[in-house]
Amino acid sequence: MKRSLLVLLVAVLFTTAAFAGGKKNYGKELTVKETTKISDIIAAPEKFNGKRVKVAGPIVDVCKTRGCWVKLGSDKEFEAIRFKVEDGVIVFPLDLKGQNAVAEGIVSVKKISVEEQIKSGKKMAEEHGTAFDESTVKGPKTILQIDGEGAQVETK
Amino acid sequence: MKKFSWRRLNIVLHRDIGYLTVAMLIIYGVSGIAVNHIQDWNPNFVREKQFKEIEPITATERDSVKAEAMRGLGLTEEPKNFFRPDPETAQLFYENLTYSVDLPTGNVLIETTQRRMVLFEMNQLHLNAPKGLWTFIADLFALSLIFMGISGMFIQKGKTGLMGRGKWFVLIGTVIPVGYWIWYQYLQ
Structure with missing residues (x-):
């Protein structure tokens, strides 16, 4: 009886693993019905700033250290948008690269001054034990990203 | 009882x-x-990088770039996704495998990602x-x-219990994290 139960448990675990696939959810459930084109957001970031959007696209890059962001390819060539989540709240595995995703979050447009770029560059360099060259900062920068809350990723 | x-x-x-x-x-x-x-x-993950060289790709239109890249790499299976981050780069995504092709030179970075079981x-x-x-x-x-x-x-009771030598172990076990934090925060 005990042995049968153990065999059954192992079989259930393996079967579940074998048939796992389809879609995997990360973070909160998606609530926005309409999908916004990534190219529309990139074309007019200010129009979407602070708005909740649902976007779809292939995952073309994943944060290698903490899995705290993915880059979603746009519907237009040469464009992608960063979907950033709070560290540890959602962790995107590295092997999601290349999978299709639907993601929801708030569009954020931030203007970063030269001083802020130097400060954060130095901090990052310190954390990674590397050097930071201030001359690489050419001027104020605008950062467009989606502050992510939830995503659904096609798996396998 | x-x-x-x-x-x-x-x-x-x-x-x-x-x-x-x-x-x-x-x-x-x-x-x-x-x-x-x-x-x-x-x-x-176990990540591995390899480099390969293929003929430079002259096509500019998306589908032609993809077809040329696949031909150059000897791939017959359609990639799961195809992306061009900029006009000079094409990326072909397969399961746990990414080809990044530098179109003008034909240099290819092949990255594999395998989960550590x-x-x-x-x-x-x-x-x-x-x-x-x-x-x-x-x-x-x-x-x-x-x-x-x-x-x-x-x-345990007695000599090996908390009131015996146990209290010294508890003390040492407490001093290690507390002492380390004090050193890390205020003394180093």
Whole structure:
């Protein structure tokens, strides 16, 4: 009886693993019905700033250290948008690269001054034990990203 | 009738909760070591890079670039996704495999990503990636650890008990984290 139960448990675990696939959810459930084109957001970031959007696209890059962001390819060539989540709240595995995703979050447009770029560059360099060259900062920068809350990723 | 004994109950609970949590302890312990060294290695994935050279790609239109790249790389299977981050680069995504082609030179970076079997799953559980019900299970496990720590002090009596040499071990075990933090925060 005990042995049968153990065999059954192992079989259930393996079967579940074998048939796992389809879609995997990360973070909160998606609530926005309409999908916004990534190219529309990139074309007019200010129009979407602070708005909740649902976007779809292939995952073309994943944060290698903490899995705290993915880059979603746009519907237009040469464009992608960063979907950033709070560290540890959602962790995107590295092997999601290349999978299709639907993601929801708030569009954020931030203007970063030269001083802020130097400060954060130095901090990052310190954390990674590397050097930071201030001359690489050419001027104020605008950062467009989606502050992510939830995503659904096609798996396998 | 046997007389009720708090110490006996404590020993039984300590023992049985120990049995119940041994798998979790191993998972959290192994994963703890693995993620402690995250600066030096990737505890979840084995990543490998290879380089290859193909004929430079002259096409500019998306489908032609993809077709030329696939031909150059000797690929017959359609990629899961195809992306061009800029006019000079094309990326072909397959399962755990990415080809990044520099179109003008034909230099190709081939990146493979493989999950570290078992360790990946351990890390996901340790870092509470699943959230939901796992948060509750992990909280129960944490409470069990607190119980195990406290109940462990009251298993033995006499010379080896808490009032004997046990108190010195408890003191050393407390001084290590507290002392380290004081040194780290104020003295170094």
